Amino acid sequence: MSGRLLRLACTAVCALSTLAATTPPDAGTDDGTDGTPTVAALLTDLQRLYREAExxxxxxxxxxxxxxxQRAEAGRLDTALARARASLHDSRTAAGRLARQQYQSTTDLSPYLHLLLARDPWRAVDQGHVIGQVARERAATVNRLTGGERKADALAxxxxxxxxxxxxxAHKQQKQRDEVTGRLDAVEKLLASLTAEQLTALTALEAEDARKSQDTFMASGALSSTAKNPTAQGERALRYAVEQVGKPYEWGAEGPDSYDCSGLTSEAWADAGTTIPRTSQEQWARLDRVPLDHLRPGDLVVYFPEATHVALYLGDGKVVQAPRPGATIKxxxxxxNPILGAVRPDPGAPPMPTYTPPTLPDNAEDGSDEGYNNV
Incomplete structure (x- = not known):
């Protein structure tokens, strides 16, 4: 999809949401009599397509x-199989050598007759001990050979x-890749029908909608008025995220040139030395929950009822996030976006005694904020 159309997609959806909230269901930019889709219809289609893409x-x-x-497991098994086959080859070589030695020393006389006929019976007894030891070694070699064959077969x-x-x-992944690109192509076709005037108006409405949502949330008192310090790891993860500001969103990307939302959060915490799940849904499901009034910088804020978007808490009521296709990290x-809750990757770590927030790059807050369920 072209960058221009993706940027149009970023602008259109949230603004259409605002229009739908203030416009009767049968209203729109046209009255629909000439076949032009109403804003409500566009909104319904766009939300459906973005949900499917998400x-x-x-x-x-x-x-x-x-x-x-799975690739790591397959590689581990291949290495183990190669070692087992090498060991099996050595065991077979040893078994063959023993078989040749046994054939060359074969006699019709039993060990008992050897003892009776020997000129020095005590020396014959000593030889018998040696022969017994050799026999035991032969048995051990055969056992190793048998065990090696079983192990190699099982590993194979x-x-x-x-x-x-x-x-x-890999086949499943390719099908899913095709599905995502198909969903985004459908968004591209739908957005191509919007005029420049519509897009300009939608940009302004989108910004106004985000401002109102933030004002309402901050007035609710959900966040603590007391600033909290991050842990050392949280501070490092946050600084990593801030360093990525301005890089593009790309679905499925984990850096270093582009990220999707959970790619950014997982890589930021990996840089801080903590491995967390790759997807926003798994981050929400497996990490420790934390009340919003206990948020500290570096915590993860999760959005939408299905936990399909995530960002890093910066402090002072702001987050660092990769919003959606066509947008940049900001x-x-x-x-x-509608907040589901928050999680903490390092719940047992103590906060830093002192903390200086990272310096934000120029224009760090420019651009669209809404995630529209894109992960």
Whole structure:
């Protein structure tokens, strides 16, 4: 999709939401008599398409995480199988050598007759001990050979299964990639019908809608009026996120040149030394919940009922986020999107005794804030 149309997509959806809230359902930029879609109809279609794209993206990200783990498992099994085959080769060589030695020393006389006929029976007894030790070593070699064959066979079966699973995940991932691009292509076609005048008006409405949402949230007292310091890791994760401001959103991306929203949060905390789940839904499900009035910089703020968007809390009622396709990483009001809750990647770590917030780059707060359920 072209960058221009993606930027149009970013602008159109939120503003259409505001128009729909203030316009009767049967109203729009046209009366519909000439076949032009009403604003309400455009809004319905855009929200549906973005929800579908969001779900496909979240599924894609989860599959990507599974595929990464599966590739590592397949590689581990391949290495173990190679070692088992090398050990099996050594065992077979040793067994062959023993077989040749046994054949060359074969005699029709039993060890008992050897003892009776020996000129020095005590020396024969000593030789018997040696022969016994050799026999035990031969038995151990045979056991190693048998065990090595079983281990190699089992590893070969597991390696084949791991490879089959990897191929199935890769195929699934490709289908999901096609689905996301298909959803975004549908958005492109729909937005191509909007005029320049509509887009200009929608940009202003979008900014006004974000401002009103933030004012209402801050007036509610949901955030504590007492500033809190981050942990050392939280501070590092936040600084990493701020350093990415201005880079583009790209679905499925984990940096360093572009990110989606959960790609930004997971990479920021990875840079701080803490591994967290890749997707916003898993971050919400698996990390420790924290009340909004206990938020500290570096915590993750999760949005929408299905936990399909996430940002890093900056402090003072603001977050750092990768909003949606066509937008760039930026600083946004915390309530620009509907808040589901917050989670903390390092719940047991103590806050820093002193803290200086990171310096924001120029124009860090420019651009659209709404995530529109894009992950």
């Amino acid at each position: 779900k496909a993206t979240e599924t894609y990200n989860a599959t990507e995480e599974q595929l990464t783990k 079966r597991r390696a084949r299964t791991a490879l089959d699973t990897q191929r199935a995940l 600083v946004s009001p915390i309530a620009a």
